[in-house]
Each structure stands twice: as structure tokens, then as C-alpha cells.
Amino acid sequence: MFDPRDVFVRAVDLPLGIERELVRDRDRTYEINGTDSRVLATVGAFRVVAESDLERAFDNPASARDSVKHLEAEGLLSRSRSGPEERVTFLSNRGRDLLEASRWERDDRSRRPDQAFFAGLRKPRELGHDSQVYRAYLRAEERLRSTGGRVRRVVLDYELKRDYQRFLQERNRERADSDGRPDRTPREIEAWAREHRLPYFDERVHFPDLRIEYEDRERYLEREDIEVVTAHYRGAHAAAAARSGFARYRGVGGLVGGSGGGARRGGVPRGVEEWL
Incomplete structure (x- = not known):
């Protein structure tokens, strides 16, 4: 079981x-x-x-x-x-x-x-935010499981950003005269983001706090991207989080909106969760 x-x-x-x-x-x-x-x-x-x-x-x-x-x-x-x-x-x-x-x-x-x-x-100053990623996961996992989903693994933003940096620096690693600055074009970066199912707008790739990889009811591999939204999210930062399409969780643990593999398939909000 x-x-x-x-x-x-x-x-x-x-x-x-x-x-x-x-x-x-x-x-x-x-x-x-x-x-x-x-x-x-x-x-x-x-x-x-x-x-x-x-x-x-x-x-x-x-x-x-x-x-x-x-x-x-x-x-x-x-x-x-x-x-x-x-x-x-x-x-x-x-x-x-x-x-x-x-x-x-x-x-x-x-x-x-x-x-x-x-x-x-990693960042002691961000403990309040980072410690709530698991809390958001618990909410999402319960919702996904209620619709027949099974989580296979989670991917933190560190891993996604690490892979992105490897992509940016790939050509530099083969050049002895490299100054360390990436030479990827915006079109190449946008293509990388699309390949990794990440949003690209305002000339940059946007990363979620957490990616949940799971099997849906039919055992197809899906994913849900989550951003933990705190009181510090204001102005452009808050606007980018809303535009990203990530499932967004309030700092207290309530879902405040979003999309992703699980969100597109529905799920009934409960308790303090609220879909926008």
C-alpha cells in the first residue's frame, strides 16, 4: 500500500x-x-x-x-x-x-x-520563508493524493537554478580564454526554459520554490510548481509570482492560486485554501 x-x-x-x-x-x-x-x-x-x-x-x-x-x-x-x-x-x-x-x-x-x-x-535570513516550503508541499500532496496522484520526488529551486547555470556556462567550460560571462542568446535561454517547463518573461527565466513530480491517476508523470508567497512579496516581485503560473501558497500555508500539472486537473480547495 x-x-x-x-x-x-x-x-x-x-x-x-x-x-x-x-x-x-x-x-x-x-x-x-x-x-x-x-x-x-x-x-x-x-x-x-x-x-x-x-x-x-x-x-x-x-x-x-x-x-x-x-x-x-x-x-x-x-x-x-x-x-x-x-x-x-x-x-x-x-x-x-x-x-x-x-x-x-x-x-x-x-x-x-x-x-x-x-x-x-543555505540562507539563514530566509529561514522563515524556506521552512514553509515543506508546509506547502503537505497541502499539495494531500490534494494530489485525493485525486489519485502519487508523488515521486520533489525538486527545490536550488536544483533548477544549478541546471540553468550549467546551461549558461556550458560553452565557457570548454574555453581556456573564457571570462566567465555566459554567451547564451535570449532565444536560447527561452528555449531552455520551455524545455524545462519554466516560464520565461521580462527577459529572464522564473523559478518556483518547489517542483513536485508525481504520477496522476492514470500513472502519467506530471508536475506542479509551487511558490511560497510571504508578506515581503510586493510590487514587481508579487506581480512576477502571479504571472508565473505557479501554484502560490500564503506564508501561513494556504493556497492562493496558480496552475501546474495538479492545478490544471482541479482538486477541491479545502480549509484555508483558496484558488484565484
């Missing part, structure tokens, strides 16, 4: 049972159970996750809290404050190394990209 909590742990060979087992990575040994594995993989997939959201996502909030404390004691996970009453979790380098060392051997016939895992805090 499909368990949405197992989306990210499917990529790795780690314990899934109730009892903690010994897991070895090089010269280190850790004690890990199923909840620990799910927490570790989930936090790694989103880079930073609020503790309160982890508790909501698991059937037993106390078990999730215990897992966070245990993983921190094991040196696999760290915690930081993102506000007066909110703490966030993120992987240590050792936590990411354990996930990478535990990956299943890839079946090249699938040709599907692997789920990426991240460690550390």
Missing part, C-alpha cells in the same frame, strides 16, 4: 521498523528506526523543515519529536530557531552522507532522476 510518508525514504536502504537498528557508514555506527529514517530523508529532501510540520505529518507527533532529538544526539541532524516560537531542523553533513551512502543501486532502465538530499542552512 502506498504510504505518503515513505516518498523520500524510498530512495534509500534504511530501517523502516519500530525498533532501532545499527546502521554503519564508513567508520561511524548509528541507531536508526523507521521514524528516524523518514524524518532524515524528509528533512534532507527539503533542506529545512519546521519541527511543528514534522509532527503534523506523522501519525504520532511524540514519535516525531523523539526522532528529531535522537537524530540530533546522533549527530545526523541539527536544529535552529526561525522565530520566537518556531524551531527548524536541517541535516548535518553526516546526515546527508548517511543518506547518500544508503541509496539503492539505480536501475538505469527507469531513467528517472534521483531524489536529491541537502545539508546545512
